[in-house]
Amino acid sequence: MTFVAGPVAVPTATQRRLFSRITVLSFLLCVLLPVLASAGYYAFLAVDRFAVETKFAIRSPGVTASTDLLGIVTGSAASNSTVADSWMVVEYLESREFLDTLAQEVDLKALYAAPRGDILTRLAAEATTEDMVDFLPRVVSASFESSTQIITVETQAFSPEEATRMAEVVLSATSTLINAVSEKARQDTVRLAELELARAEQALRDQRAAIAAFRETEQKIDPTATVATQEGVLAQLQNRLASTRTELSSLREFLAPDAPSVRVLQSQIDSLERQIGTERARLGIGDAGAAAGSTGETITDSLNRSVTEYEALKVDLDFRQRAYLSALSSLEAARIEADRQQRYVATFVTPSQPQSARYPQVTLSMLLIGTVAFLIWGVLAMFIHILREHLT
Structure with missing residues (x-):
């Protein structure tokens, strides 16, 4: 038995030109335009931001090395307490309470609102308290490494002095918080015995x-x-x-x-x-x-x-x-026991005034934008190719 192949659909020149133009246009919109816009932003609009990094840990005198069972149990309890306090500090630095404390030391709008910064990094002049709470993690970022129990805080500002001042305020507020929590726990521990x-x-x-x-x-x-x-x-x-x-x-x-x-x-x-x-x-x-x-x-x-x-x-x-x-x-x-469970902030990387701006990281940002844009365009180009094959 002999099979005769039917006619194969061949795209016309007009169709080929149309899909080629669509492909080129998608490349311009998805890759070239974002990259050029980003380059223009970083070249003409972006304002340097200085960053100060502070590292500290929550420690307790009761956390000591011990090989006996009681020491391991009590040491583990004290360690769990300091871990909980560390996470509490991270959450506190993103809270309304910290914003209120910060407002007593610095004027956020004066530091971050127009004419300071640029359109993407500044705080709106008419920002409400809730807006400032949302804006806070952009200039004060905290992270906790559970394996080392170290808290790293990075503060950003548009001048080295302001970034350093922000870091000092963060460290002071953290120490005040830990001291208050520790003192309350101490009072609760002693109060029953006093009664x-x-x-x-x-x-x-x-x-x-x-x-x-x-x-x-x-x-x-x-x-x-x-x-x-x-x-x-x-x-x-x-x-x-x-x-x-x-x-x-x-x-x-x-x-x-x-x-x-x-x-x-x-x-x-x-x-x-x-x-x-x-x-x-x-x-x-x-x-x-x-x-x-x-x-x-x-x-x-x-x-x-x-x-x-x-x-x-x-x-x-x-x-x-x-x-x-x-x-x-x-x-x-x-x-x-209350004295043994006292917690304190042990700072080993203190705030120091930066000599150069850390942000924006132009090279890294451009590579990231270009890579993401190219991946998006690649996916879109694949769909265009599939559509062309389906239509023809």
Whole structure:
């Protein structure tokens, strides 16, 4: 079987000229015109911009090298805190709050609005606050490298002095922010410990007042000490009584009952027995202690109540003293921990006045514009070619 090829459509000369003109026109519009416009802008309109680069890091005294588990955990927590603070600084430098701080030091419109700069880089003279917030990242750009935890800030202005001044303001505002955040965190850490110490101190003061009131009411400084003293006196009297009775028994063996020595010893025994009775009554021992007072309470009951109440007050006082000392130690530990977690701005690349303009980067910009324009034209030319093949 033999196949005969049909006629192949051949574009006419008019069609070829049309598509050639379209291709040339697209090249002029997509490549040549943007490149020439960019060249004209950089040659006649673009204004030099000076840039100052500042590098710093957020550091904490608590971030130290440690091989033990606790050190690794606490060090990791402190490191995470400084990373969060670093990202906070980057966000802050693009915020309305930073713009307000910046406005107190420099006049953005005076620095960046007409007649300063050029049509693409200047700030509109009638710019609102929101417009200035949007404009801010163009003159203050911040980046954070998480691997090194370094923040890099670049400030741009139309003169070296202004760019340096902007960098100094940025560094000052960042330090103020970190100090404020760090101080607030420190106060929050210490505040709870201070409140606990205040409660413990007040409880101790109240307990001491209760003991003072008890002593005023009972007219005794320490009932337990009073009892111990009286018991000691009673024991001495009883010893003396026993000794005197022994001596009297010995004398009666060879002396008459009415002998002067016997009468003297008997008199001493009677005196000692009366003293012992008095001391036993004070201690609430025996029948004397069972005698009811004016309130109907026996001496024994009164003494027991007084001692029991005082011992309870002393136990509470000891407990509250220990609680106070514990709260005092906790406050000191909280202060040490708060000081350890203090953050500060460690600057290692300080703002320095530039000697030459960094922007515009004409060569790089022209290469980028030319490359992008050529790629766009290449894609468009490919579609033109496909369209020509389809139509013919």
